Amino acid sequence: xxxxxxxxxxxxxxxxxxxxxxxxxxxxxxxxxxxxxxxxxxxxxxxxxxxxxxxxxxxxxxxxxxxxxxxxxxxxxxxxxxxxxxxxxxxxxxxxxxxxxxxxxxxxxxxxxxxxxxxxxxxxxxxxxxxxxxxxxxxxxxxxxxxxxxxxxxxxxxxxxxxxxxxxxxxxxxxxxxxxxx
Amino acid sequence: xxxxxxxxxxxxxxxxxxxxxxxxxxxxxxxxxxxxxxxxxxxxxxxxxxxxxxxxxxxxxxxxxxxxxxxxxxxxxxxxxxxxxxxxxxxxxxxxxxxxxxxxxxxxxxxxxxxxxxxxxxxxxxxxxxxxxxxxxxxxxxxxxxxxxxxxxxxxxxxxxxxxxxxxxxxxxxxxxxxxxxxxxxxxxxxxxxxxxxxxxxxxxxxxxxxxxxxxxxxxxxxxxxxxxxxxxxxxxxxxxx
Numbered sequence: 001x002x003x004x005x006x007x008x009x010x011x012x013x014x015x016x017x018x019x020x021x022x023x024x025x026x027x028x029x030x031x032x033x034x035x036x037x038x039x040x041x042x043x044x045x046x047x048x049x050x051x052x053x054x055x056x057x058x059x060x061x062x063x064x065x066x067x068x069x070x071x072x073x074x075x076x077x078x079x080x081x082x083x084x085x086x087x088x089x090x091x092x093x094x095x096x097x098x099x100x101x102x103x104x105x106x107x108x109x110x111x112x113x114x115x116x117x118x119x120x121x122x123x124x125x126x127x128x129x130x131x132x133x134x135x136x137x138x139x140x141x142x143x144x145x146x147x148x149x150x151x152x153x154x155x156x157x158x159x160x161x162x163x164x165x166x167x168x169x170x171x172x173x174x175x176x177x178x179x180x181x182x
Numbered sequence: 183x184x185x186x187x188x189x190x191x192x193x194x195x196x197x198x199x200x201x202x203x204x205x206x207x208x209x210x211x212x213x214x215x216x217x218x219x220x221x222x223x224x225x226x227x228x229x230x231x232x233x234x235x236x237x238x239x240x241x242x243x244x245x246x247x248x249x250x251x252x253x254x255x256x257x258x259x260x261x262x263x264x265x266x267x268x269x270x271x272x273x274x275x276x277x278x279x280x281x282x283x284x285x286x287x288x289x290x291x292x293x294x295x296x297x298x299x300x301x302x303x304x305x306x307x308x309x310x311x312x313x314x315x316x317x318x319x320x321x322x323x324x325x326x327x328x329x330x331x332x333x334x335x336x337x338x339x340x341x342x343x344x345x346x347x348x349x350x351x352x353x354x355x356x357x358x359x360x361x362x363x364x365x366x367x368x369x370x371x372x373x374x375x376x377x378x379x380x381x382x383x384x385x386x387x388x389x390x391x392x393x394x395x396x397x398x399x400x401x402x403x404x405x406x407x408x409x410x411x412x413x414x415x416x417x418x419x420x421x422x423x424x
Contacts, residue, residue, distance in 0.1 A: 032205060033205060035204075035234060035235030035236075035238060036201040036204065036205065036231075036235065038234075038238060039197075039201070039231060039234060039235075040197070040201075043197075074202060074205075074207045075205070075207070076198065076201045076202045076205045076207050077198065077202070080198050080201060107230075108226070108227070108230035108234070109197070109200065109227045109228075109230040109231035109234060110197065110227060111194055111223045111224055111227050145190065145196055145197055145198070146190035146191050146192060146196065147187075147190060147191070147196055147198075148187055148189070148190065148191055150187035151187035151188070151196060151198070153187075154187055155198065
């Protein structure tokens, strides 16, 4: 059976909405979204084995955090922010910021954007130590992924005004610290 | 959500947008389709992501495999208990209230409506039903195709739900973007246990006799794909003792 068709059938049952709220079938979610999360994690952790381990951690985190899923969001959006947040936290925990941080830009599913990648890596390596978890997530989605304020607001679940403020604040920090960002 | 928040600040679909397209959460039409047609780099990115998802199979973490999953899996053991449904004629169901269920564009969604002769209610995975209640079917599918709905009880006995008759076969249907009631129903008998209802939407005709044995053999386990290339959705119900 073509995978896309099988996936569609399973996805329709990934979420069951009951009177008490959405209940997520994590097992089905894993079958349908593990590839997507693997791709996302490889952006931060280029080593295949390490990335697979992180994917597992993300889904374990999804099990713990399923109460945070908003019924009007898509599973991909929810997992995307969960995975990004987890990768950033892991980078922090491992204190890799002390090493040369290099985002994996050479991935076939990423549209080439060398200038942005270079800037993003530089920003991330400096901001990772200065911002709180939410601000770091917002800045990553903005500088690394190039998302619009509107899309970030949808992914993170805060207002566009908050997104703008957080990004402005990050820019100010960067100017103050190194005068790198205009 | 506006179309604008699917594109990055340079005007290309974001990594998340590509992920949502591949997960069937976004339909590849309108501005998105136009962009992919005109941007080779984004088209290559989409193809590469699709290829990666197809070729890189990950095994679930052990803790995930061992964990109880809410929803469908919770009721699978109940299939050991016997349950039976007797097919009864055709019943035109009144439209039921729209549920707030999560449904995907481009896929197939089956929802069920139980009718105890007085009131109708939507029922979903694990919900209880009673002997004597009639069960109606609502389907939603963005693409047209050949639709067959069938069920299996705890004894592994299958029964056609839609269409019915002596040699049931799929019904050819146009795209049905909104949940629509089928003009058929089954009535539950008195045996308590689990019932599984499966909807199948195929590109070509499919006979009940072809797929029913596969469903019967799957009793007590997750329903496998009944036919290659078809879309499939299923709902599990608990039938209470009378």
